[in-house]
Amino acid sequence: xxxxxxxxxxxxxxxxxxxxxxxxxxxxxxxxxxxxxxxxxxxxxxxxxxxxxxxxxxxxxxxxxxxxxxxxxxxxxxxxxxxxxxxxxxxxxxxxxxxxxxxxxxxxxxxxxxxxxxxxxxxxxx
Numbered sequence: 001x002x003x004x005x006x007x008x009x010x011x012x013x014x015x016x017x018x019x020x021x022x023x024x025x026x027x028x029x030x031x032x033x034x035x036x037x038x039x040x041x042x043x044x045x046x047x048x049x050x051x052x053x054x055x056x057x058x059x060x061x062x063x064x065x066x067x068x069x070x071x072x073x074x075x076x077x078x079x080x081x082x083x084x085x086x087x088x089x090x091x092x093x094x095x096x097x098x099x100x101x102x103x104x105x106x107x108x109x110x111x112x113x114x115x116x117x118x119x120x121x122x123x124x125x126x
Contacts, residue, residue, distance in 0.1 A: 001026045002115040004096050009120030012086055016124070020081040022096030022117060032100050034079045036070060037110060038092035038122075045095070049081060050106040059106045064090075086124045093119040 008020040022034065035050040049070040050059045058070050069082040079096060097113035107113065 002032065002098055004098060004115055004117035006094065006096050006117040006120040009094060009122045011123045011125065014087055014124055014126050016086050017082070017084045018086065018122060020083070020094055020096075020120060020122075022079040022081075024077040024079075024098070031102065032098040033106055034070075034072070034096060034098050035106065035108075035113060036068075036079075036081045037095045037097060038090075039095070039119075040092040043092075045110045047108040047110075048094070050108070051079060052104070052106060055104075057106075059108070061108075083122070086122075088124045088126045090122060091124050092122060094122050095119045 003025045005023050006020060008018060012018055031054050033052050036048045037045050038048050039045040048061050048064050049068055051070045051072055067085045072079045095117055097116045099112055099114045
């Protein structure tokens with residue numbers, strides 16, 4: 001079992017930055033993959049970024065590439081999502097999620113993940 005707790009959300013003006021954190025307890029992240037998803041009102045949950053915990057390889061949705069950076073701190077069992085140049089369209093509840101795997105690559109579908117955090121609200125004002 002893995003418990004995930006997100007933090008760092010809030011209200012920011014367009015063009016600003018936020019850093020989200022996802023802290024894990026229970027089993028460690030390895031060899032889990034970690035994803036950040038987001039869900040805006042009335043929309044489906046979508047993949048934003050992911051990281052292969054063991055290899056450190058990162059993946060991004062086209063909508064956030066170049067603006068968001070996912071990283072990990074092995075010692076703290078924590079994954080971060082640095083979000084820069086935020087836009088009103090980035091407004092959503094952001095979730096971190098994880099799944100155990102022995103295969104290379106990241107799942108971009110929410111159904112591929114076994115454990116979810118409670119989510120943290122990010123609101124970007126224009």
